[in-house]
Amino acid sequence: MDEELEELTLLETLDHLLDRGVVVAGDAVISIGDVDLLYLGLNIVLANVDAIIRTGRK
């Protein structure tokens, strides 16, 4: 698989893991007190969009 496409697929997978699905009983990512994880989630969303743009230009 093309390296850039592979990166995009990984970002998309992590984006879905961190930002989709049911939040159970207020046990959201935020409530585990792990600010880094939330930050990671935001970064993935932004990087994902940038990666889509880069891949789309090829």
Next chain:
Amino acid sequence: MKSVIIGAHLRRDDIEPLADVLPAGDLFLSGLPVADDQPLGDRELLLRVAKVRAALLDRATFIAIRYGFAAGSAQEAAAKCAMHLDRWLGLLEQHRDEVEMTLKVVAPERVARPDRHDFSSGGDYLKALHAATNAVDVDPEFRTAAEEAIGKGRWLHRDQASLELAALVSRDAVERVRAAGGELKRRFPRIPFLLSGPWPLEVFADAL
């Protein structure tokens, strides 16, 4: 040990031996056992969970539980999910042969993110943030073509730079939808988008 909960499944054998089974009412939760002191933000753990999640979806459609929910016992996990179980059971029975696919489209222009310093209250700032996210839009012609390609699903505003269409697709139709995505790319070469999936019930884990 604690379990990082991955999803809710209709049958026990949808899970075993890929992950631990935690019974919850008439359903079964999948969990990945980790040490109590294992930080959930660990990159290797994230990747392991992502891998197991994908393998579970190969078996059968399940309700995706957002990463970050960990429980010390099956009883604790079941108790925290109790209010959802009846609805999840109905959704899983109804959509067992379907998966989600998403089409993320980059907006032509990134909407400026509001500056917190411009607002006297946090509430006003959040409203402005929400409005900015919802202001993102894509070419109406592309929007229609995207719905024709993957189906009329739900359009979601996720950030100030992109929109996402999520749709339920029959497992038999995944390859056809991918081909339709390729055709969409040829028809709209200037619009960057990513068609991805299959995914478990994520967006549609909410009531339809």
